[in-house]
Amino acid sequence: MNAFLLLAAADDFLQDPSSSSLTLNPDARALNLLPQESSTAIKEPLGIVYSENSTQSTETEKARRTRQLNEESNGINSNDNRSNPIIRQVTHEHKKSEKLKVSLLTEPKQERQSGEKKPAKAKRIQPDVVADARVRQMKDQLIRARVYLSLSATRTNAHFIRELRVRMKEVQKALGDATKDSDLHKNAFDKLRAMEQTLAKGKQIQDDCTAVVKKLRAIIHSTEEQLIVHKKQTLFLTHLTAKTVPKGLHCLPLRLSADYHSLNSSAQQFLNEEKLQDPKLFHYALFSDNVLATAVVVNSTVSNAKDSSKHVFHIVTDRLNYAAMRMWFLANPPGNATMEVQNVEEFTWLNASYSPVLQQLASRKMIDYYFKSHHGELDPNLKFRNPKYLSIMNHLRFYLPEIFPKLNKVVFLDDDIVVQKDLSGLWALDMKGKVNGAVETCGESFHRFDRYLNFSNPLIAKNFDPHACGWAYGMNVFDLEEWKKQNITGIYHRWQNLNEERELWKLGTLPPGLITFYKRVFPLEKSWHVLGLGYNPNVKEKEIERAAVIHYNGNLKPWLEIGIAKFRGYWSRFVDYDQAYMRECNMNP
The missing domain is CATH 3.90.550.10 (Spore Coat Polysaccharide Biosynthesis Protein SpsA; Chain A)
Structure with a gap:
């Protein structure tokens, strides 16, 4: 929170004169009365850092503020400045703010100087391109379509089932033997979009997620059993081929x-x-x-x-x-x-x-x-x-x-x-x-x-x-x-x-x-x-x-x-x- 306030202060006083040009009367007791002032008396923060490029109007404003501080500090013992911890704290915050302001003003300059010599190269983050993203999406659509074909709520809707079967044939034809998106026909995206719209209708008809989950689990179980059978058949055919004579x-x-x-x-x-x-x-x-x-x-x-x-x-x-x-x-x-x-x-x-x-x-x-x-x-x-x-x-x-x-x-x-x-x-x-x-x-x-x-x-x-x-x-x-x-x-x-x-x-x-x-x-x-x-x-x-x-x-x-x-x-x-x-x-x- 303190860092945020210091940054805000730095932005607010960017155009103020530089503190490096601030000169006080040696007898002045600056800031000694600051803790005793009411909130209405403090019109601007005291931790001010001024720009090095001060103008003439800035010098006038500096002199006016110096005189005001001198008048307010008359009759106050300078030793109180050393003994008052609140004043020491304000002065410390003033120095911190001063350093922060200088860093805020100098860093952009350094960046501009380095930028003139070595222009920054914009780093483009290339997203990972999946070569078969659309093929996978179409296969997923076919799986979802088979689920809707077997659900009781959608099966009773003859119009939807008829439309879904047509979309499935279209997607299967567009998909063919493609293994990557570049193998797909030009109209494959249109078929994919049409199928998505039909599936959205099915979702509205069948809004019971439990039935869908059960059906998907059944499909997974059936697929795993088929995989085991195919592996056995592959093993048998491989051994059979090895025994044959070309x-x-x-x-x-x-x-x-x-x-x-x-x-x-x-x-x-x-x-x-x-x-x-x-x-x-x-x-x-x-x-x-x-x-x-x-x-x-x-x-x-x-x-x-x-x-x-x-x-x-x-x-x-x-x-x-x-x-x-x-x-x-x-x-x-x-x-x-x-x-x-x-x-x-x-x-x-x-x-x-x-x-x-x-x-x-x-x-x-x-x-x-x-x-x-x-x-x-x-x-x-x-x-x-x-x-x-x-x-x-x-x-x-x-x-x-x-x-x-x-x-x-x-x-x-x-x-x-x-x-x-x-x-x-x-x-x-x-x-x-x-x-x-x-x-x-x-x-x-x-x-x-x-x-x-x-x-x-x-x-x-x-x-x-x-x-x-x-x-x-x-x-x-x-x-x-x-x-x-x-x-x-x-x-x-x-x-x-x-x-x-x-x-x-x-x-x-x-x-x-x-x-x-x-x-x-x-x-x-x-x-x-x-x-x-x-x-x-x-x-x-x-x-x-x-x-x-x-x-x-x-x-x-x-x-x-x-x-x-x-x-x-x-x-x-x-x-x-x-x-x-x-x-x-x-x-x-």
């Missing part, structure tokens, strides 16, 4: 197989077969029934190899794709690398009496689990219903010493990976007695043991740590000498027998892999193997560029239309779309 990939093995069987026996053989059992070379194990995916793995590995003549690829496939796989690499030899293609059904040692998993895969329970219809039922572990788990191809990784009895070390590669750097350094690793060299995935919660194993089972809880760090299949170094010493295959068979009823884990190869190689994994540097390109669109580009191997694990494979577009280029650059078989099957990037 037309081009179906055509390719058919043409390759036909040409392979037209060759004479000598033309069906690969070169450099003497290198297949040489432990000094770099050997890769690749188990797949996808010709094109296998070709990308081999091409990318050879393209980045320092010396491709030292690299040997051992491919195992099924009977259906055996001829096609051989024909592809006969027609497209990968540089100086050595190739071998085997048929899994020719492994006579791999039978149900030796492998418990083969016995389980052929059981009626397992077949029913995959092929029996489940009406109105959605398995929460839908991914485990993929028929690939019925194939022994998926379990060959647990029989590497039997498949390659003369080799000491093998690098296992999945068919959904791309090699970006030379991998020969993997054979020089000292794995310190471990069997499996792999990239650990502790940063990913779904690669902890408790996400794959049933720790409610005492057998699992007793033998394993639920928070143990998992690791990734896809690019693994296996020391086959240590494998044999530690009887890894026997450990695998034991746990498979214990899991006959699928009480320890669901299907797949990672859970038994985590168990079989528990405390037998040598952790590799993460840049050797980067995962997630088949399900995670947020994998960083720097990680991809730095990786020796990138892995499209997940359902969104790069050869499928549902694959993540921005990651497909890393895979497709190793596909020769000008190759004759690719053109014949109309396969394009």
Whole structure:
């Protein structure tokens, strides 16, 4: 309040003379009698500050006031001025007012001076423009309209209902598939305004807010249920799409197989077969029934190899794709690398009496689990219903010493990976007695043991740590000498027998892999193997560029239309779309 009064005083006396020019008689006792005066005697405040630019009339007024003060102060002792606290207070207020006035007079000058040198730039506050504001408004109108259609008060008004239905059709037509305001037709605003007027009529007819709130809650509940259903359908269709074979990939093995069987026996053989059992070379194990995916793995590995003549690829496939796989690499030899293609059904040692998993895969329970219809039922572990788990191809990784009895070390590669750097350094690793060299995935919660194993089972809880760090299949170094010493295959068979009823884990190869190689994994540097390109669109580009191997694990494979577009280029650059078989099957990037 005091500050406000001082400011008001400053404004009132802006034109008064400056106090700097005020001179008093030395004998004068100014202001000593001021507290004794009546309110009518004080015509102007005493805390006056005068302007520096005084005029002649101002000087005259100053002299008159000085004489008046001198006359009123005659006969008063000057010591009273010091002893009277009221006078001291008035004088103090006078000084404060003086300082305030000076500041009020000088600040505008400083602003004008600075303003002349540097003109002030007006800051424009740009309001946030919502690109789809009108689209949202129209969608909201449709929701409100549906509410009015279902309310009893408005339903009985035939004229209003008829008008509302017409407006809804107009808005729906104007809205179309627009996602932002720029997509709307020019007359969309007119339709929006007309609908708003109709809705205003509905509000007048139905003024009971309780009924509207109940209806909106019902709509929200219904929408949430529909969302859950659609999510389930999306999940099912995604898994279904991942299981299907595109037309081009179906055509390719058919043409390759036909040409392979037209060759004479000598033309069906690969070169450099003497290198297949040489432990000094770099050997890769690749188990797949996808010709094109296998070709990308081999091409990318050879393209980045320092010396491709030292690299040997051992491919195992099924009977259906055996001829096609051989024909592809006969027609497209990968540089100086050595190739071998085997048929899994020719492994006579791999039978149900030796492998418990083969016995389980052929059981009626397992077949029913995959092929029996489940009406109105959605398995929460839908991914485990993929028929690939019925194939022994998926379990060959647990029989590497039997498949390659003369080799000491093998690098296992999945068919959904791309090699970006030379991998020969993997054979020089000292794995310190471990069997499996792999990239650990502790940063990913779904690669902890408790996400794959049933720790409610005492057998699992007793033998394993639920928070143990998992690791990734896809690019693994296996020391086959240590494998044999530690009887890894026997450990695998034991746990498979214990899991006959699928009480320890669901299907797949990672859970038994985590168990079989528990405390037998040598952790590799993460840049050797980067995962997630088949399900995670947020994998960083720097990680991809730095990786020796990138892995499209997940359902969104790069050869499928549902694959993540921005990651497909890393895979497709190793596909020769000008190759004759690719053109014949109309396969394009």
